[in-house]
Amino acid sequence: MLQIIKNEWRYLVRNHLFLCVNVGFISILILSVCLGNYQTQKQENTHKVAKDHVRQQWVSIDQMNPHSAAHYGTYIFKPTNLLSSLDEGVNSVTGNVIRVEGHVQNEITHSEASQMQSVSRFGKLKPSLLLQYIVPLLLVFLAFSSVSNEKQSGRLKLMILQGAKPLDIILSKTLAVWLYGVLLISFVVLVYGVINFQSLTTDVLVRAVLFFSSYSLYYFIISGLTVFFSARWQNTTLALTSMLGIWIVWTLFLPNILMTSAEKWHPLPSRSEFQSAMKEDRSKGLDGHNPRDQRALALKEKVLKEYGVDSLSQLPINFDGLKMQADEEYGNSVWDKHFGNNREVLGQQKQSVQIGGLINPFISLQNTSMGFMASDNLHQQEFLLQVENYRRVFIKTLNDKQTYGGSKTGNWGWKEGTDFFKSVADFEYKPTQVSEVISNYILDVIALIMWSIVVFLLLTFGIKKNQIV
Amino acid sequence: MRSLGVFLYEWKHFVRSPFKIVAIILFMAASIYGLHNGADLYEKQTNEIQRINKEVATANNTTLTYFDTNEKGPKNRPWVDLTTPYWAIVSASGYQFKKPSPGIVYTIGQGEQYGFYKAIGISSSPYDADMAKEIANPERIESGTLDFSFVVLFLLPLLLLILLYNIKGQESEQGFLPLVFVQTGSKNWWILARTSFYVLVLLLILFGVVTYGAMLTNVFEVDNLFWNVFIWVSIYLLFWTVFYFFIIKYGKNTVSNTLQMIGVWLLVSFIVPAAIQQWISIEKPTNLMVDFIDAKRDRTDEIYNLSNEVIYQQLLDVYPNLKQTKIGKEAILFRKVKRYCIRALINLAMKNATAKIEEDNRSKNELISKTYWFNPFTYFHNRFNRLSKTHYDDYQAYRDDIQNRIDQRIKIMVFDIWNDLTIDKTKYIEYTTIFSNNE
Numbered sequence: 092m093l094q095i096i097k098n099e100w101r102y103l104v105r106n107h108l109f110l111c112v113n114v115g116f117i118s119i120l121i122l123s124v125c126l127g128n129y130q131t132q133k134q135e136n137t138h139k140v141a142k143d144h145v146r147q148q149w150v151s152i153d154q155m156n157p158h159s160a161a162h163y164g165t166y167i168f169k170p171t172n173l174l175s176s177l178d179e180g181v182n183s184v185t186g187n188v189i190r191v192e193g194h195v196q197n198e199i200t201h202s203e204a205s206q207m208q209s210v211s212r213f214g215k216l217k218p219s220l221l222l223q224y225i226v227p228l229l230l231v232f233l234a235f236s237s238v239s240n241e242k243q244s245g246r247l248k249l250m251i252l253q254g255a256k257p258l259d260i261i262l263s264k265t266l267a268v269w270l271y272g273v274l275l276i277s278f279v280v281l282v283y284g285v286i287n288f289q290s291l292t293t294d295v296l297v298r299a300v301l302f303f304s305s306y307s308l309y310y311f312i313i314s315g316l317t318v319f320f321s322a323r324w325q326n327t328t329l330a331l332t333s334m335l336g337i338w339i340v341w342t343l344f345l346p347n348i349l350m351t352s353a354e355k356w357h358p359l360p361s362r363s364e365f366q367s368a369m370k371e372d373r374s375k376g377l378d379g380h381n382p383r384d385q386r387a388l389a390l391k392e393k394v395l396k397e398y399g400v401d402s403l404s405q406l407p408i409n410f411d412g413l414k415m416q417a418d419e420e421y422g423n424s425v426w427d428k429h430f431g432n433n434r435e436v437l438g439q440q441k442q443s444v445q446i447g448g449l450i451n452p453f454i455s456l457q458n459t460s461m462g463f464m465a466s467d468n469l470h471q472q473e474f475l476l477q478v479e480n481y482r483r484v485f486i487k488t489l490n491d492k493q494t495y496g497g498s499k500t501g502n503w504g505w506k507e508g509t510d511f512f513k514s515v516a517d518f519e520y521k522p523t524q525v526s527e528v529i530s531n532y533i534l535d536v537i538a539l540i541m542w543s544i545v546v547f548l549l550l551t552f553g554i555k556k557n558q559i560v
Numbered sequence: 561m562r563s564l565g566v567f568l569y570e571w572k573h574f575v576r577s578p579f580k581i582v583a584i585i586l587f588m589a590a591s592i593y594g595l596h597n598g599a600d601l602y603e604k605q606t607n608e609i610q611r612i613n614k615e616v617a618t619a620n621n622t623t624l625t626y627f628d629t630n631e632k633g634p635k636n637r638p639w640v641d642l643t644t645p646y647w648a649i650v651s652a653s654g655y656q657f658k659k660p661s662p663g664i665v666y667t668i669g670q671g672e673q674y675g676f677y678k679a680i681g682i683s684s685s686p687y688d689a690d691m692a693k694e695i696a697n698p699e700r701i702e703s704g705t706l707d708f709s710f711v712v713l714f715l716l717p718l719l720l721l722i723l724l725y726n727i728k729g730q731e732s733e734q735g736f737l738p739l740v741f742v743q744t745g746s747k748n749w750w751i752l753a754r755t756s757f758y759v760l761v762l763l764l765i766l767f768g769v770v771t772y773g774a775m776l777t778n779v780f781e782v783d784n785l786f787w788n789v790f791i792w793v794s795i796y797l798l799f800w801t802v803f804y805f806f807i808i809k810y811g812k813n814t815v816s817n818t819l820q821m822i823g824v825w826l827l828v829s830f831i832v833p834a835a836i837q838q839w840i841s842i843e844k845p846t847n848l849m850v851d852f853i854d855a856k857r858d859r860t861d862e863i864y865n866l867s868n869e870v871i872y873q874q875l876l877d878v879y880p881n882l883k884q885t886k887i888g889k890e891a892i893l894f895r896k897v898k899r900y901c902i903r904a905l906i907n908l909a910m911k912n913a914t915a916k917i918e919e920d921n922r923s924k925n926e927l928i929s930k931t932y933w934f935n936p937f938t939y940f941h942n943r944f945n946r947l948s949k950t951h952y953d954d955y956q957a958y959r960d961d962i963q964n965r966i967d968q969r970i971k972i973m974v975f976d977i978w979n980d981l982t983i984d985k986t987k988y989i990e991y992t993t994i995f996s997n998n999e
Contacts, residue, residue, distance in 0.1 A: 119831070123838075130842045141848040148858065163857060168848050181698035184673065188849050190689060197689045203846040205673045205693075207924045208952040209945060210938050211833035212704050212713070215841060220834050225826060232819060328726070328814055332579060335822070343714055344590065347706035350699065351597060359695045361608050363677065366690075367615070384636070433695065440697050457703075468699045 092263045095255065099267035103233070116229065117278060120221055124282045127176030127217045135171040142168055142517075150513045154506040157492040158415055164192030165485070167478050169199065170520045172465050173287055174298060177279065178219035180466025189475075191482045191518075193489070194418065196426050199475065218279045219460050222306055223453070224342060226275055227313045231338060234268040234317035235331040239324065261550050265311070265318045272310030276303055298463045298525050305459035308539040312452050315546035322554045341453040349454060353443040357436050369429050376421030387414055403500040410500040412493030419486050426479065434472055441468065441531075448538030455535040455542075462532045465523060469531055473523045481518045488515050566750055570757035574723075583722040584765065587715055591769040594708040598665035598948075599776035601705075605660040605676055612677055613996075616653040620992045623651050627985035645976035646900040648983040649969060654680045654995030656965050658958040661949035662777035663785050666770070667709035669950025672701055674958075680995065682903045682973060684966050685910045686959035687852055687917070708773060709944040712793055713937065714829060716762070717800045721821045723758040724804050727751060729814030751808055759801050766793050788947055796940050803828075833938050836931050844924045847917055855913035863905045868895055874905055879971065885978035897977045904970050911963065918956070925952060969995060 103109050145166045152160060169187045186199035213220055238261065241247040250260060280303050284291060316337065320330040360368070376386065394410060395401065403410050441458075448455030461467040498505035574580060626633055626642055633640030633647065640647050658676040675691045678684070693701070704710060728751060731737045744750040770790045773779065779786050803824055811817035863871075872894050875882060882888045887897065932939040945951040972994070981987070 126838050126842065130838060130845075133842060134845050137845045137848060141850050144850055145853065166853055181702045184701045185698050186692065187846055188853075198692045200689050200692045201687070201847070201849050202673065202693075203841070204670070205955075206847055206921050207840065208928055208938075209670055209941050210837040210840065210928055211830075212710065212941070213830060213834060214702070215838040216831070216834040217838070220830065224830060228822065228826070236815070328818075331815065331818060332722070332725075335818075339715075339718060344706070346703050347710070348593070350697070350703050351705055354697055354700055359697070361604075362675065362690075362692070362695050363608060363612055363615075365695055437697055441699070444699070461699075468697065471698060 092259045095260060095263035096267045120279055121282050123216050123218050123221055124279055128286050131171050131173055131176040138168050138171055146517050152512045153509055156503055156506050157489040161193030161486050161489040164190055166190055167518050173290055174464040175466045177283060178460045178464035178466055179214055179217050180461030181468055181471055182466050185471050189478055191485060193486050222276060226272055230268050230272050230310060230313045231317050231334045234314055235321055235334055236327045237264045237318055238322040239327040239330055258551060261318060261322055265315045265550060269311050269314040273307050276306045294524050301463040305456055305539055308543050309452055309456040312542045312546050315550050319549050319553060341451050345451045346454055349444050349447040353440040356443055357439040359433060359436050369425055372425045373422060390414060390417055406500060408494050409498045412490045416487060416490040423483060445534040448535055452539055452542040455538040458535040459532050469528055470523055566744060566753040567757050570754050580723055583719055587719045590711045590715055591708055594706050594711045595665055595773040595776055597705050598668055598707045601668055602660045602664045602777050609657050612655055616655060619653045627988060643983050645973055645981055645983055648988050648991060649973045652991040652995050656680050656962045662779045662782055663948035664950060665773045665777045666789050667944040667948040667950060668705050668707045669945035669948055670952060671950040674955045678962050680965045680969060682970050686962040687914055713941060716797060717825050720800050720804060724755060725818045726814045727754050728808050729817045733813055755801060755805055762797055763794060792943055829937050832935050836935050840924060840927060847920050851913045851916050855909045859909040860906050863902060868898055871898055875901055878904060882978050886980045887978040900977055901974050904974050907966060907970050
C-alpha cells in the first residue's frame with residue numbers, strides 16, 4: 092500500500108502543471124493565514140483604542156450621582172479573537188458595539204457587514220473559505236481519474252497481476268489524495284502556530300487539533316467518494332461530473348436550504364414583537380422612576396417595616412437606590428425569560444442544522460470549523476451572556492452605592508467622586524474554553540465519523556473486482 | 561445556413577443528455593425556491609409594517625382619549641402634560657419604514673442586515689440600537705439566503721458550464737473534430753452556433769422564472785423592474801458565455817475544459833471577491849462608532865451645561881425664523897422652556913458625528929467600486945441589489961429619511977414651544993398625521 096501511495100505522489104510531483112498549481116495555491120493559503128492574522132491584529136488595535144477611550148471617559152467622571160452614572164453607562168466592544176483569523180464564522184454579520192446602561196438591555200449593533208456594500212457572499216479570504224470550498228475541489232480533481240485512467244490504460248490489470256489487491260489499490264489511491272488535503276491543512280495550522288507562537292495556549296492548541304481533525308475527516312470523505320466514483324464508473328467524465336454535482340449540492344444548495352428551513356421550523360419572534368412582549372412584561376414589574384408605582388409603594392412599606400421607621404427620611408439608607416435595584420432585578424428576570432426563549436430557539440435551530448450533517452457532511456464541517464475557532468453563534472451568545480452578567484454587576488454596584496453610600500432618599504443631587512468610578516471594574520471578556528462547549532459539537536463530529544465509515548465501507552465493499560478491471 | 565443547421569441539431573444532443581436536463585430541472589427548482597424565499601421576506605416585512613402601523617394607531621388613539629376626558633396624560637405619569645408641545649410630540653408615535661420593494665423577490669440583498677422600521681422620537685438617531693436587523697440566526701445570515709440572485713450569480717455559470725463542457729472536447733476525444741470542421745466550414749461558427757443554442761435555452765428559462773417571480777409580488781407596479789432584472793440577468797449570462805466560449809475554443813479536451821471553466825468560476829465568484837473583502841477590512845477596519853458614542857454622551861453633557869444665553873443663541877442660529885416667535889421676541893421666557901428645546905442642539909451634534917461615520921462608509925464603498933473592473937461578481941451582485949432596493953445606498957437613503965423625520969419633529973416642537981402653543985385634540989391629530997406620513 093505504501094508503495095502505491097509513494098508512486099501516486101511521485102506521479103503528482105512529476106506533473107509540472109500540478110506543481111505550479113500547488114505552489115500557487117499553497118502561497119494563497121499561507122497568504123490568507125497571514126492576511127487574516129494581520130486583519131485581526133489591526134481590528135484588535137482599533138478595539139483597544141475604543142475600549143481605552145470609553146474606559147477613560149468612565150474613570151474621568153469627576154462628580155456624578157451613581158444612578159445618573161448608570162444612565163450614562165458604558166460601551167462594550169466585541170473583542171477580536173485570533174482564532175477567527177482561520178475561520179471568521181458569524182463575526183462579520185453580528186454587531187460590535189453594545190451599550191450597557193440601567194433599566195435597558197440593549198442589542199449589539201454596528202456589524203461590519205452593515206457598514207459597506209456587499210462584496211463576497213462567502214466572506215473574506217480566510218483559510219476556512221479555501222479549506223471548505225476550494226481544497227475539496229482540488230481533491231476531486233486529483234482523484235476523479237485516479238482509478239479510471241489506470242483502467243483505461245490497462246495498468247490496473249497489470250498491478251493486480253503483479254499481486255496487488257484491488258482493495259489496497261483503491262485505499263492507497265484514496266489515502267494518497269487525502270494526504271494531499273491533510274498536508275494543506277497542516278500548512279495552515281503550522282503557519283498559524285508559527286505566527287501566533289506567543290499567544291498559543293492549551294485551549295488554542297486543543298481547538299487547532301480539533302479543527303485539523305474535522306477537516307481531515309471531511310477530506311477523507313471527499314477523497315474516498317471521488318475514488319469510489321472513479322472506480323465505479325467506466326467513464327472519467329462521469330466520475331468528475333458526479334463529484335462536482337455532489338460538491339454543488341453539499342456546499343451551495345443544502346447549507347442554505349437547511350438553515351432557512353431550520354428558521355422556519357423554529358421561528359424567532361420579530362424584533363418589534365419581541366420588544367413589545369418585553370415591554371409588556373416589564374410593565375408588570377416595578378417602575379423605579381415612578382414614585383406612584385404600586386409595587387414601589389409596597390416595597391417602601393416593606394423596607395420601612397424592616398428598619399422599624401415611619402418615613403423614608405428616617406431610613407439610614409437611600410430608598411431610591413433600593414427601588415432602582417428592585418426595578419433592575421425584575422427587569423433581569425424579564426430578560427432571562429425572553430432572551431432565554433430566544434437562546435432556546437437558536438439552540439433548536441442549531442440542532443436541526445446539525446442533524447442535517449447526517450445527509451451533508453459539509454454542514455458538520457462548517458459547524459465544527461467555526462465552533463472550534465470560537466466564531467459561531469454559540470460563542471457569540473456566550474459573549475452576550477457575559478456582557479449581560481457584567482451589566483448586572485455594574486448596575487448593582489451603582490445602585491448599591493446610591494443606597495448605602497451615605498445619601499438620603501430623594502437626594503438626587505448627591506454625587507460620588509472619581510475614586511468610586513475608578514473602583515468600578517471594567518468588562519473583561521473571558522474566552523469560552525473549548526471544554527465548556529465541546530458537547531455542543533458531538534453531533535457534528537459523529538456525523539463526520541459516520542460519513543468516513545460509510546465511505547470506507549463503500550470503498551471496501553461497494554466496488555466489485557470486475558468494476559475495477 | 562450551416563450554422564443554423566448546427567444550432568438546430570444541438571437540440572438532439574441536448575435531449576440525449578439526461579445529465580443536462582436534470583441540471584436544468586434542478587436550476588429551475590432552485591430558482592423557484594429562491595423566488596419564494598424573496599416573496600416570503602416581502603410578505604413578512606409588509607405584514608410587520610402593517611402590524612406596527614396598527615400598534616401606532618392604537619397608541620395614538622389612547623393618547624387622544626386623554627383629550628376627550630380633559631386629562632393631561634396617563635394617571636400613573638402625572639408629570640406628562642399633553643397640552644404642551646413637548647409632551648404632545650413625545651407622545652405622538654411615529655415610525656419610519658423602509659417598505660420592501662417588489663424586487664426583493666429577486667434579490668434579498670442586504671435586506672437582512674438592517675432594520676426596516678424605526679420608531680421616531682425627538683431623541684432618535686439613525687444609528688440607534690433599535691436600527692439593528694431583525695432577530696435572526698447569525699449563522700443563517702452569514703451563510704446567506706438562497707434567493708434568486710444567489711441562483712443566478714452562482715448556479716447560472718455552473719449550469720452553463722454543465723451545458724457547454726463537452727462542446728468540442730467530446731468530438732476531439734472521439735477523433736472526428738477535423739471532420740466536423742470540414743463539414744461546417746468554420747470552427748468559430750460551429751462553436752458559436754452550439755453555444756448560442758444553450759444560451760437561448762437559458763434565456764427562455766430565465767425569462768420564465770423571472771416572469772414567475774413577477775407573479776409573486778407586484779413587480780409590474782414598479783417601472784421597468786421586470787425588464788431591468790431580465791436584462792441584467794441576460795448580461796450576466798452573456799458575460800459567462802464569453803469566458804466559456806474562449807475556453808472551449810482554445811481547449812483541448814472535455815476534462816481540461818471543465819477544469820478551466822471551474823477554475824475561472826472559482827476565481828471570479830469566490831477568490832477575487834473574498835480577497836477584496838479581506839483587503840477592505842485591512843484597509844478600513846470596522847468602525848466602532850466612537851465618534852457617535854462621544855456625541856451621545858459627552859457632547860450631550862456639554863450642551864446641557866451651556867448657559868441659557870448660549871443655548872438661546874445657538875437655537876436662533878439653527879432656526880433663524882425663531883426670532884418671529886413669541887419667545888424670540890421675549891428672550892426672558894426662554895429659561896422656562898430651555899430643557900425642552902435643548903434636543904435640537906443635541907440632534908445637531910449627533911448629525912455631525914454620524915456624518916463622519918457615513919463619510920467613512922462612503923470611502924469604503926468607493927474603494928469597493930474601484931475594484932469592479934477586475935471584480936465583476938461584486939459588480940453584478942450590487943447591481944441586482946440596487947434593482948431590489950436592498951443595496952447599501954438604499955439603506956443609507958432610509959437612514960437619511962429617518963434623520964429628516966427627526967429633524968422635522970424637533971423643528972415643529974421647537975417652533976411650537978417658542979410660540980407657546982397649547983395643544984388640543986385637533987393639533988394632536990395634526991401632529992400624528994404629519995409624523996405618520998410615511999410615503
